[in-house]
Amino acid sequence: MYFFEDPQFGNRMITLMAAFVLVLQIAMVGQRWLVTNIRVFAAQSFLLAGIANTIAFFNHAPHLYVAAFLTCVLKGIVLPVLLERLVKRIDIGQEIAPIVNVPLSLLISGGLTTVGYVVAESFHHPEGAASPASLGRNTLAVAVSLFLIGFFMMISRRKAIMQVLALLSLENGLFLAAISLTYGMPLIVELGIFFDLLVAVMVLGILVYRIQETFDSMDVTKLSKLRG
Amino acid sequence: MNVIFPALAQLLLFLIISPLVTGVIRTMKARFQTRRGPRVWQPYLDLHKLLRKGMIIPDTASWLFSVTPYVVFLTAAMVSLMIPMVATEAPLSLFGGVLAVVYLLALGRFFLALGGLDTGSSFGGLGSSREMTISAIAEPAMMVAIFTVAIAANSTNLSEVAKSAVGQSWRFLAPSQMLAFGALFIVLIAETGRIPVDNPATHLELTMIHEAMILEYSGPYLALIEWGASLKQLVLITLLVNTFFPFGLSSDWHSPGIAIGLGFYLIKVLIICCLIVLVETTNAKMRLFRVPELLAVAFILGALALISTFLF
Numbered sequence: 001m002y003f004f005e006d007p008q009f010g011n012r013m014i015t016l017m018a019a020f021v022l023v024l025q026i027a028m029v030g031q032r033w034l035v036t037n038i039r040v041f042a043a044q045s046f047l048l049a050g051i052a053n054t055i056a057f058f059n060h061a062p063h064l065y066v067a068a069f070l071t072c073v074l075k076g077i078v079l080p081v082l083l084e085r086l087v088k089r090i091d092i093g094q095e096i097a098p099i100v101n102v103p104l105s106l107l108i109s110g111g112l113t114t115v116g117y118v119v120a121e122s123f124h125h126p127e128g129a130a131s132p133a134s135l136g137r138n139t140l141a142v143a144v145s146l147f148l149i150g151f152f153m154m155i156s157r158r159k160a161i162m163q164v165l166a167l168l169s170l171e172n173g174l175f176l177a178a179i180s181l182t183y184g185m186p187l188i189v190e191l192g193i194f195f196d197l198l199v200a201v202m203v204l205g206i207l208v209y210r211i212q213e214t215f216d217s218m219d220v221t222k223l224s225k226l227r228g
Numbered sequence: 229m230n231v232i233f234p235a236l237a238q239l240l241l242f243l244i245i246s247p248l249v250t251g252v253i254r255t256m257k258a259r260f261q262t263r264r265g266p267r268v269w270q271p272y273l274d275l276h277k278l279l280r281k282g283m284i285i286p287d288t289a290s291w292l293f294s295v296t297p298y299v300v301f302l303t304a305a306m307v308s309l310m311i312p313m314v315a316t317e318a319p320l321s322l323f324g325g326v327l328a329v330v331y332l333l334a335l336g337r338f339f340l341a342l343g344g345l346d347t348g349s350s351f352g353g354l355g356s357s358r359e360m361t362i363s364a365i366a367e368p369a370m371m372v373a374i375f376t377v378a379i380a381a382n383s384t385n386l387s388e389v390a391k392s393a394v395g396q397s398w399r400f401l402a403p404s405q406m407l408a409f410g411a412l413f414i415v416l417i418a419e420t421g422r423i424p425v426d427n428p429a430t431h432l433e434l435t436m437i438h439e440a441m442i443l444e445y446s447g448p449y450l451a452l453i454e455w456g457a458s459l460k461q462l463v464l465i466t467l468l469v470n471t472f473f474p475f476g477l478s479s480d481w482h483s484p485g486i487a488i489g490l491g492f493y494l495i496k497v498l499i500i501c502c503l504i505v506l507v508e509t510t511n512a513k514m515r516l517f518r519v520p521e522l523l524a525v526a527f528i529l530g531a532l533a534l535i536s537t538f539l540f
Contacts (some may be wrong), residue, residue: 012402019403019536023529030525078310103524110528117535138403147239 010058017051020112021176025149025169031093031107034161036085041165041172045075048172051139052179062189064179070194071175079168079201086205087161090212100156109149116145138178146173159218160208164201169198171179171197214221237320241490242308245497246275246458249272249465253501253508254429260509262312263528271458278451286347286444295300296343297445297452304337304459311463312390312470316477325385326374329467330367333419333460337363340453344441350353351433356441358516362437365523372530373411374403377471379537386471393474407533409472413503416468418519420461423508425519435513462497467494492540 020185023045031037056064097104120141150170154163171193178185185193208218215222229491251268258265278484285293307329322328344352354467378384381392426437433440452509470477476492478485513524 018405019407019532022532025406026528026532028519083531102521105523106524106528110531113532114535182305 007058008095010054014051016140017047018139018176018180019133019174021047021051022145025146026106026109026113028165028169029105029153030151031097032102033066034087034092034094035084037162037165038080038087041169042076042080044169045071045080045170048176049076050223051176055168055179055183059127059183061183064183066187067179067190070190074198075168075172078198080203082201083161083164084196085184090209090218092159092212092218093130098157105152105156108152112148112152112170113145116148117141119144140177143173143177143180146170146176155180158221160204160211161218162206164208167204168197168201231319234315238319238368239305241313242459242462243305243455245494246462247275248453249261249462249497249501250458251257252498253505256501256505257508260505267469271304271454272330275451275455278446278454279448283447283449287347288348288425289346289444292339292342293444294449296339296346297449297456299339299458300336301452301456303332304456305334307463308459310464311386312474312477313466314478314486314493315420315481316387316394317455317480318391318476321387325383325387326378326389327384329376329463330370330384331465334363334367336456336460340441343445344443349444350440351440351443353477354433355437355443356415358437359441362418362519362523365520366415366526369523369526369530370412370415370419372527372534373408373415374531376408376533376537379534380404386467389471390474390477393471394395394477404533404537405472407529407536411526411530411533412468412472414522414529416464417504417507418523418526419464420457424511424514424522426514431505435516465497465500466493469493469500 021044024040024047028040028044029038031040049068050066052071056062056068100108108141121142123140147170150166152171153166154167157163157166175193211220211223212218236445248268248271251271254270255268291496298501306320309327310318310322310325310332312318314476337359341356344356344359346352377389381389383389383392417423421428421438427435428438430436431439431443438457443451460504473496476489478489
């Protein structure tokens with residue numbers, strides 16, 4: 001038996017990659033440059049695909065390979081390229097004023113992670129070591145933290161494009177929760193979600209561009225002003 | 229004999245290797261930037277020259293000015309006895325183990341800041357204030373990361389930490405270890421005054437931190453401070469490599485494993501040096517007011533590591 005067939009090793013790798021996904025999510029909170037943020041999101045998606053592949057390999061769930069491949073192509077390549085082109089067209093490189101300043105948002109995301117762990121702990125059944133939840137425990141905590149931080153990012157950023165990114169990373173959290181708890185939803189559901197996401201980002205991209213055109217700014221707080 | 233020999237050997241090794249590490253980092257950095265750079269043993273020559281030179285002590289200086297170099301050097305030398313280097317057993321262990329290490333280093337830093345303030349020159353005060361600002365934020369990050377390792381080993385004694393880490397394979401793949409390593413690496417960069425935080429190669433008044441504090445020192449005093457700084461750097465690197473990657477540590481000082489242990493140790497230190505050089509050449513120096521953000525990242529990494537030791 002090769003060392004990479006050792007389930008212990010697989011478990012370590014999954015936990016490790018999940019931890020890196022979380023670190024990348026927090027990096028996204030701390031990063032001001034839009035393009036770097038998009039690349040961080042792409043890296044996060046690649047890691048997510050890695051987790052899906054590892055789970056598929058160790059639990060013999062071949063349909064997860066398809067989900068991993070789709071994650072890789074769609075969230076790792078297509079969506080980031082679309083968003084980067086959008087950033088280039090709008091010509092705004094940096095988030096000038098997040099509502100909450102960077103060190104404080106980092107601390108808040110740390111706190112949200114703790115909440116995520118506390119929530120995930122209640123799903124843990126120590127007696128059922130063979131049940132899927134035992135694998136899900138570490139990764140579920142990361143997934144819950146991912147979408148809590150994603151929500152926080154959506155609330156605390158002014159720029160519309162950052163909110164799109166926050167939505168995408170939130171979806172990454174959902175995907176992680178799904179694969180870690182149930183070894184993936186049925187393939188048809190996954191396909192539906194991916195297609196939804198693609199369309200959503202395209203529509204949001206057009207919307208962001210329109211906001212920029214109309215208001216000369218991506219600041220969503222300006223949307224509250226009425227204009228005749 | 230049983231106690232004296234390891235202590236002497238480790239102290240000597242630390243004293244001899246530490247300027248070399250500084251030199252290696254400098255040379256590698258120069259090569260990365262396609263300059264020729266100084267020779268690797270240049271720090272030895274510098275120290276030798278400084279030790280022979282006369283001193284100029286400012287008229288305004290009090291006794292603190294002359295005490296500072298000794299305190300800086302001695303705390304660094306003492307700390308170097310308290311961490312496992314080539315054997316898992318450190319020659320000296322004080323109350324609290326790793327806590328004593330952190331706060332002895334803090335004592336050295338405190339005196340360095342006092343020495344900077346003592347002469348009343350504006351640069352010294354500026355450097356001291358900056359150093360204290362940064363260390364006040366770096367210290368919690370360091371403590372949190374170290375607590376993570378200590379909890380995993382059930383002891384704050386560094387020898388125990390190294391011992392518990394030796395046997396376990398894949399242990400360094402645990403997320404808590406990785407995150408704590410990341411946090412400690414950022415702290416290492418901040419504490420040794422490396423590029424995103426401070427630039428060790430410049431005397432530009434707007435940006436310097438460490439150099440500003442020691443601006444008034446000359447001759448043997450300067451040599452002591454420089455040597456103490458490289459000792460501290462090597463201590464932090466050793467702490468990093470031996471708590472997280474304790475490969476090849478021998479169990480005690482008498483077995484023939486010492487030579488292998490030393491070889492492994494040097495390779496590990498060299499790898500960390502490469503990492504530092506990589507960070508230094510690929511990053512620009514941060515604005516001073518951005519540094520807290522970097523250290524907040526370190527703190528969050530450490531906090532995440534602590535959370536995940538309890539839950540993973």
